[in-house]
Amino acid sequence: MKNPLEAPLHQAFADRDLARALLKDIHALAGRLGRPLRIMEVCGTHTVAIRRAGIPSLLPDNLILISGPGCPVCVTPTGYVDNALALLQRPRLVVASFGDMLKVPGSNGDSLARHLGGGRVRVLYSPAELPRLAAELGEPLVFLAIGFETTIPTIAAALLKAEEQARENLFLYTAFKTVPAALAALLAGRERSLDAFLLPGHVSVIIGEEPYRLLEGPGGVPGVIAGFEPLDILDGILAALRQVTAGERRVENRYSRAVRPGGNPKARSVIAEVLEPCDALWRGLGTIPDSGMRLRERFRHRDAALRFDFPEVTNAEPPGCSCALVLQGLAAPADCPLFGDTCTPERPVGPCMVSSEGSCAASYRYGDRAP
């Protein structure tokens, strides 16, 4: 057999023979377990990678992968979007965020993206641009600061830089989310059983293995940190099945080429310097204690919610939209009455269709289990 590592990295991790070998073991274990098996991939990037490689079509019939609440745009409540839209009613103020976030419709169907032409709404590719943009504008700049542990450090670093440069016109409207607390909530409130989590590789690069230990306690399930190439994903699934078979529930790092047990200490210290844990409202999941992050006292003057006196954020789903159920893994995208009909990537109703990492968008794009 040829040595797959002689191929470029991305090809090496998509080697067909190795994939076959992993799949053979996956089929054997799933067959031995016999019962329906449900593994949740928490991360939106995993959702896309899984679909893109056509992995669902290769799995045993009794094993399904379900998408979790790991797309930051998808879990941001409608009320947050409404508050952001209301900012445009104020004179002399600019709202900036990531492209996907701007496309999410508010409760009245309007979106920030519709206001892009007027100069009041800006798309940012990287939060690192914030201090410069603040300097350039002079007027108040509100950044819609959403994201998980992957995005939070860069935003926190940008804020520190703005602080250093005394850019007093930069404000953050924070709706950060942290993954481990959400996993705990999913386990506690679950209406359907989950057999294991495929844990997000990129988030784990920052936080390491420790924060997931809660999965090892009573009521926990196996948690496997996995990478994003096809073989990473198959290997992660196999590791999860091995644990299920052995009756174990361990946090297992199968992405050790990127994830260190202690994560990235520097990124974590930047987060800790700027932010502190708080309760957070998740679209679909409701309020989860300690699953968000807010600005620490000394940065509170940059909190847009305080500065502009926003009403409290609520969850209000568009009529007929099943995103709330999809995000909990309680419904498949195709179960939604709007899916593919009223709600498409071109005219999204719910956030899971807006973001390219949303499970509805991925299902729409890559098709059902076995086309």
Next chain:
Amino acid sequence: MSAGGGAERITLEHGSGGALSRALTEELIYPLFRSPEYPELSDASELRMEGRSFLTTDTYVVDPPEFPGGDIGTLAVYGTCNDLAVCGARPRYLTLGLVLEEGLCLELLRRVLASVREAAAAADVRVITGDTKVVPAGKGGGVYINTAGLGRAITDVPLSARRIRPGDCVLVSAPVGSHGLAVLAAREGLPVAGALRSDCALLYPLCSSLCGLGEELRFMRDATRGGVAAVLNETVGGGRHGMAVRERDVPIDRTVAAAADLLGLNPLEVANEGVLVAVTSPEAAAQALALLREHPLGTRAAAVGTITEANPGKVVLETVVGGRRILDLPRGLLLPRIC
């Protein structure tokens, strides 16, 4: 207008219709395209053609106008000629419409026009009429080009996606994705830029070879915007048949694959300017492949898929690891202004 140093720039007056306009066309444009048959290059030119003809038009707005492997001038000639060639026509005549932005460097315009001339000579087409307009600074992208092309049919077979049948073979003539990535890398100054080159090329030689297959050749397209994915979907779109494509058989350069991977792009969805997609009968597939591989542009041609009865209207991709999924039309914002 004197021919002069590199600091010379297009002004609004170049589009006024007055003396400077005239100088621009007479000194910069006419000398490049005048020929014994067309010494005048007036507002309209007479032509005589026998038999069936094809007419096409395309507008080129690529940003940046110059990129590794070509420029907007090359693109404006080959792109339009390719649209004719894939219909089974030999390109004969082109029009050249220029929309120039005030402030455009004349030296750049000279280089672009030289590319138009060179490409037209290589394609054996005549530029026989044209038009030049100037728009105020900030209202245009430096240089935009429109070319209309007229070509003469070289086959009586009506090449059309309606002629595909289950079992037919889908061929791709060259490695995919290099144009879109080269342009993106050049525009964004990406560190991979040095390793990428546009595949911008004339497809007529490949198309004319395949036309020799007669009825066995069903359909051809050049896979430009939206890449091979868009063309494959167009081939079966709305129709009675589906398509099965093997990802591992699609030719791709290592550098392109690596760059696309880094940028999170699918090479199948990235624009090409020198990739032909052809559908032939199963019996003629091997011969078609051999014909393509005879030509320097087609040395890496490959059979990548089959027309199926299953999944009508859809392209199903067998992925590298053997999974199956829909290969959809590219959605959302494609790379802006790649051609």
